[in-house]
Amino acid sequence: MDETIEGLLAAIEQGIEKASTTAQLEEVRVAFIGRKGQLTRAMKDLSELSPEERPRQGKRLNQLRQVFDSLYEARHRRLAAEEEDAQLAEERLDMTLPGRSPLPARLHPVTRVTRMLEEVFLRMGFSLATGPEVETVWYNFEALNVAEDHPARAMQDSFFVDLPGYVMRTQTSPMQIRAMEEARGRVPLRIISTGRVYRRDEDATHIPMFTQLEALAIDRHLGLADLKGVLLTLAREIFGASTEIRLRPSYFPFTEPSLEVDISCVVCGGKGCRTCKDGWLEILGSGMVHPVVLRNGGYDPDQVNGFALGLGIERVVMLLYGFDDIRLLYQNDLGVLSGFGDPLAPMGSQGGPLL
């Protein structure tokens, strides 16, 4: 028996050593520890030994089995690794080839910037209202202190429709009156409205259909100073914390005093460049709501004041993304639309308090 065990040890070592594939190694495993393997048989043969001899040989065979297992494991690990390496080498790909890109899409940049502007006002406590694009002449003009012969009607050349008393709204300002009527004299009233408006005008900076944001606030103790605070907040939330504003007296029939609002140039920071010339960019119109307009909305101008502002959203899109032809926005060229990433200026004010 001792010789058999010695012989088995040598045969195991040699067999495992000689196996050059995992398949051959498997044959070796079957030959020794398979059901009819040599080691298995030697184990079975133990029963024929004397009771004295049996424990000693049994122990030796168990040791031999442990040797087999460890040799086998080591050899198998190595052969498997070699075979995987060979297999992977076969599967090599040209990793410079293109794959299929994901195909997500985005909202139109005007929709996105509209939403961004709305959020700024919602955070300041303004609620959003919407209204019709084919508007009555009363809401679009007369209620806003623009009588039929008022030169301001020529300022914004309107599209007329074949329905008596209606016009394509030239501004979102009619929503001022609609919101006031709905509020029935309640204060404070703070609303914004966004939507398409229409004017007979077309060049690199004007298109017949564009998008406006209107804001209106009415309260008992509300002055132009509050408007100034809201304007500065708006400018900084949209264009960044270092943005400054400049207010210039201007004229709109529905506000008095009226102010034209400039922001410090987003390109040069206010030093003066090709985009801005003098460091300032005209961005929106605003003012204190005209007493006639307050009255038309059902408010008493002796009791309350209001401010309003109107902003061309495409203008903000153009400034945020740095291009100067508004028509690009509405050619709906997928190449152009997919080029609009996230706006250049980070949203949100990182600056200190305004006041």
Add this chain to the structure above:
Amino acid sequence: MKMSYRWLTRHLPQLPEPAQVAKAFVHLGIEVAAMDPWGLDYQPVQLARVVERRPHPEADHLHLVEIEVGADSRASVVTGAQSGAPGDFVWYGPPGTRLPDGRVLATAEFRGEASAGMLLSAEELGFSHPSDGLWVWAGSDPIGTSLLSVLGGADTVFDLELTPNLAAFDQSAIGLARDLAAYFRMPQPQLPKAFGFGQDALIGMVEGGAPLYSLIVLEVDNTGVSPLWLQTLLAAIGQRAISPLVDVTNFVLWDLGQPLHVFDYDKVSLPIRVRNAEAGEVLVTLDGVERRLSSDDLIIADADRALALAGVMGGQASAVEATTTRVILESAHFDANQIYRTLRRHRIESDAALHFGKGTDAALAFNAPTAVVEHLGSVARARASQRVGEVPSAHKIAWDGDRIRRLLGVPWEDQILLENLEALGFHREAHWILVPSYRPEVQALHDLAEEVLRVYGVDRVPLKMLSGMVFPGHRSLADEHWFRLKTAWAEAGYWEVITSAFSAASREAWLDPDEVEAIAIVNPLRPEEHQLRRGLLTGMLETVAANRSRSDRGLRLYQVAPIFFRQEDRPVEAQQLVVVQTLEEAEVRWPKEPAATIHDLKAALQWVLARVGLAEEFYLGPSPAWPGWAHPGRAIAIWDRQNRRRGIVAELKPSVARWFRSRRLGVVVLNLGDAQTWTFKTAAIQRPNRYPAAVRDLSLILPEPMAYGDLRPWIEEALRSVGANLSVDYWLADRYTTSAHEASITLRFVLQSSTSTLSDKDIVAVLASVVTHLRQKDVKMRQ
């Protein structure tokens, strides 16, 4: 509007330099579009003395002239002019001189003789002078004097943009000077005194549109030229000198803001009447246009006929000519609204109309003639005059400083408010503020607040932030819905586009004709935009075509926007969703993208509706009829819960798709209706089920015309009839067509209980019910 800096200094001699003035304009709310130097082109033009003049050897009509241009400096020029005898002083433009007409002088050769620049006529230099030919200078200026220095040196011209409220009083040098005087705290400029009118019977009836009216008969010598200083100022603002009479009235217009008109005395039969035109009355205006008048037009007439459109434009028949020696000068104040209506009705944007139409200073009507007579000097003498009407006394506003402070949100004391108003020419008298006649549009306290703000400065207003009660802002429900819907489509990989609301009947003709009546645009920019869109589909497909003309990439586009139509005399706006998708292999590209199918588009719609919680608001199903553009075998209708057809998912007929540069196009059209009525269902969140699921496949054969979707209600009914407490999910696992009339499908059922592991008995009961129900509907089971 253009205004010269030098002109402004006539009213404000202490005016600071132009850059400061420009800043002041911006501060006052007057936009400075441009600020340009004027006159620099006159710098090189020099006074020269003619030394010698001899005929050109080769040309009869030319002369060679030797000129002295400075000490020991001479030049030879060729001239065609007969004037400029030896000893005369003439204006010489050396090579490099730029003339007002844009020509740049050079050394040129005329029939073999070199000419270094040119001797110039007044006309070539942009001025008028009585003699033709060279501008022979009568002054005592020395040789070498620059023309620019004779003109008073360089000037600066502001190009100003006036808002309508400012146009009422800032459309003149004196108006602008008044604003600047307030800003720089200088004394207000003064108007000339009122003209001493006589009592001659020149004026007949005057109707309401002309509160103030005056006429002066002048004897004039209109053959000379205006003084150079006056010509220079007019030239700076782009006005060309014509004759003393025209130049002076023009000057007074831009200096004081009062339009004036001159009739030829001999072509008019006095007295003059100011009246409304008779409807249909005809007048040929100075621009040669025959105008049919409205009864709302105010006219100047004599006994026989209309002479002029009051305040807008004179008539050709009574126009002054070069030889006229007796004229009637008209100076009046007209109602701004009336003039504005006439201006618009006849589309005449004359300088007079643009002044009167925006509002003028009533006091000017009787004061401006003084300036005219003064500037004409010896050229004219007044022979008769008459005025009608009285300048109204100053308008008064009750003073309330608190009200102004509240409106502006400022702590400024009365003293500050009043100082700024007084600087503009307003006066306080007891509890009243007296408004000067040149500010007729200032009517109430908020107007005064605006004036204070313009002068004192918006910059001085403190910064506040919406004090008072604060409430959170919120969106409207409808807005939130539209936005979720848009966002979901973008998440699904569809790009939002925004197309024009304008369309044309011809562009929409391929759609089904006229289900609803379009709203027409009365004044479209282009014929192809003469009405409002009744659907988004045309614009969307045109967008596809435009993109495909640039690139053959696959397109997935959508839009949610209003469509417009009319119901009797009222407009209706309704929100519509349109999605378009190309259903063909896109551009040649590796690795290949499989072409999308109409089923993919339908699945996207269902995904989006589920995503926004509307899966139960709309369902898909067959329709008795399809629009003419839809592929009848590849269309399915969208129905709402009330079983109203709301839209369609369909392929376009290939013949229609081709118009839009595509072989196959899928579209979704969904009339969204009123979002307020929608009920949103969001799925409840459930714990993960820890009991194993049983998976069973059923293979079926569907005979024609049975559709896959027909199975759904039958299966639902089968599951209900078992009533087992388990969840059953099933889907199409495989499908192939066995013949033209049969499709073989495999359904995979996944059964699971939330309370126990399912037994075979449970599973068999469910499937047996399904099989039984389907067999009743003639569905065959495949072995």
